[in-house]
Amino acid sequence: MWNPDHYFKHLYDRVTPSEKFQASSQEEWLNWNERLRPRFVELLGGYPAKIPELGPELLESVDCGTYTRERIQIQTYPDLYMPVYVLIPKEREEQAGAIIACHGHGYGSKDIVGLTIEGEEKTGHKGYQKDFAVELVNKGYIVVAPELLGFGDRKLSGEKQDANSCHSLSTSLLAMGQTMAGYRVFEALRCVDYLLTRDDIDAARIGCMGISGGGLVCSFAAAIDNRITAAVVSGYANTFQASILSIHHCIDNYVPGLSLVAEMPDLIGLIAPRPLLIESGKDDPIFPVHATMEAYEQIRCIYQILEAEERLTLDLFEGTHEISGKVAYDWFERVWA
Numbered sequence: 001m002w003n004p005d006h007y008f009k010h011l012y013d014r015v016t017p018s019e020k021f022q023a024s025s026q027e028e029w030l031n032w033n034e035r036l037r038p039r040f041v042e043l044l045g046g047y048p049a050k051i052p053e054l055g056p057e058l059l060e061s062v063d064c065g066t067y068t069r070e071r072i073q074i075q076t077y078p079d080l081y082m083p084v085y086v087l088i089p090k091e092r093e094e095q096a097g098a099i100i101a102c103h104g105h106g107y108g109s110k111d112i113v114g115l116t117i118e119g120e121e122k123t124g125h126k127g128y129q130k131d132f133a134v135e136l137v138n139k140g141y142i143v144v145a146p147e148l149l150g151f152g153d154r155k156l157s158g159e160k161q162d163a164n165s166c167h168s169l170s171t172s173l174l175a176m177g178q179t180m181a182g183y184r185v186f187e188a189l190r191c192v193d194y195l196l197t198r199d200d201i202d203a204a205r206i207g208c209m210g211i212s213g214g215g216l217v218c219s220f221a222a223a224i225d226n227r228i229t230a231a232v233v234s235g236y237a238n239t240f241q242a243s244i245l246s247i248h249h250c251i252d253n254y255v256p257g258l259s260l261v262a263e264m265p266d267l268i269g270l271i272a273p274r275p276l277l278i279e280s281g282k283d284d285p286i287f288p289v290h291a292t293m294e295a296y297e298q299i300r301c302i303y304q305i306l307e308a309e310e311r312l313t314l315d316l317f318e319g320t321h322e323i324s325g326k327v328a329y330d331w332f333e334r335v336w337a
Contacts, residue, residue, distance in 0.1 A: 012241060012259070019262045021269055021302060029305055036262060037270055041224055043258050044182030045173070052078050054194055059083065066090060067137045069113060074194055076187040083153055084191060085113045085145040087137035097205030097336055098142040100191045100221075100228075101133040104212030104235070105164065105250065108152020109133075109145040128322040129211055135329050136209065142201060144191050148184050148217065150252065166252045180252040181216060188221040192228065204229060205336045211235050211323050212287075213252060223270035230335050231271055232328045234279040235287055235321050237299075240264050242291030249286065265298035272299070273308035275335035279328055281319035289316070311335065 019036040023029040041047065052075045059071045070086040089096070103109050107117040112133040114122050122131070137143045147154050155165040170180040188208065195201045207230040210218030215236025222231040240263055244253045268276070276299070280292045296314050303312045315327040 012245065015259060017260060017262045017266065019266060021266050021298065023302075023305060026306060029302065033270060036266065037224055039261055040220075040267060040270070043179075043255050043261065044185060044220070045178035046182070047186060048077050050078055052076075054190065054197065056194060056197070064114075067134075072194075074190060076190045077183075082149075082187055082190070083109070083147045084194070085109050085133070085143075087113065087133055087143040087145070089137050089140050089142070092140050092142070092200075093202070094200070095202040096140065096142050096200060097207065097332060098144065098195045098201050099136050099332065100188055100195075100206070100208040100218070101136060101143050101145040102188060102208065102210030102214030102217040103129060103145065103148060103151070104210070104214045105166075106151070107163075108154070109147045110152060113145055128320075130323040130325065132209065132211070132323045132325060132328075135325055136332075139329055139333065141207075141332065142195075142198075144195065146187060146191055148214070149180065149187065164250075166250050170251045170254075174256070179255050181220060181255055184217045184252075185220045185224070188217050189225050189227075192221075192225065196227075203227070205332075207231060207332050207336075209234065209328065212321065213250065216253065219268050219271070222274070222276075223267050226274070228274070230275040230277075230332055232277045232279060232331065233268065234323055234328070235281065235284060237268055237278040237280065237295050238264055238287040238291045239295055242294075243287050247286050247288075263298075265295040268295070269299045269302040272302045273306040273311060275311040275313075275331075276303075277313040277315060277328055277331050279315040279317070279324050281317055281322055281324070283319065284321045286321055292316070 023032050054074045057073045062069045068088045072084050076082050103112045112129050114131045114134045133143045133145045150165040150169045159165045208218040209232040211234040215233045219233045222228040282289050303309045317324040
């Protein structure tokens with residue numbers, strides 16, 4: 001009788017998010033969008049007071065046959081630097097489309113560009129992320145794959161042997177009124193800044209694709225920045241109630257006070273009317289399919305009001321928590337045509 005299960009279930013049920021989508025016209029949608037977006041940015045921790053120069057620096061360049069794999073360094077926050085893989089197809093348009101590829105939990109950006117944790121070329125199983133950055137560059141897109149904060153080469157020096165530094169960094173940021181989600185999202189937007197410095201990029205065709213925690217980064221970044229013109233969210237679109245509030249997840253998923261303002265479908269709905277593809281495995285154990293369908297239907301209502309339902313796509317595939325790509329890899333070309 002003393003367990004808190006019943007209490008916490010009803011605690012959540014009693015909350016009606018202040019910006020739950022309830023618009024019935026395009027004018028009401030616009031007012032909702034203009035209220036929720038800045039509030040969302042504020043909850044994530046806001047933008048830094050001073051945004052430094054990117055200062056891109058080439059670290060390496062490797063010929064990979066059909067494409068060149070570069071690694072660069074950019075400055076994201078003052079005195080904070082991020083390594084980024086840049087995959088450049090050898091056969092491409094003069095001004096190509098570009099995609100920001102956001103990895104999920106694992107050993108970082110190496111995993112999605114076809115490298116092992118030691119930086120060697122993969123020869124075995126590709127893992128749940130299936131080298132999706134390589135798949136995209138082979139479709140003719142310039143792909144940037146940032147090393148998200150807390151993974152791979154961006155773990156704390158005292159945690160080099162740990163899988164990641166998510167817990168330590170997230171708790172430190174929370175104590176300072178910031179969030180790991182906010183840092184990762186802003187750093188993804190710095191990748192947009194970088195792409196716009198290149199003369200081989202079509203600014204009207206900058207997309208993002210992310211899996212799991214990278215799906216959070218991709219969807220949140222696209223939600224708050226219209227420069228991202230198309231998004232593929234894989235293994236993430238759901239409801240907070242059915243996923244991160246019901247099933248054990250990394251602390252980097254949590255944003256204080258967010259559930260008082262919006263549910264996940266509301267936030268992903270900020271991407272509308274831009275093209276959005278939701279990709280989800282039917283047997284995903286941590287983002288359950290019934291809540292993915294619930295989220296999709298709520299997001300679809302937003303696209304319907306904007307008369308843009310044809311820009312919303314669902315790929316519900318036979319699989320678990322993993323990239324599919326069956327629809328996604330050709331989808332960008334179709335929506336950007």
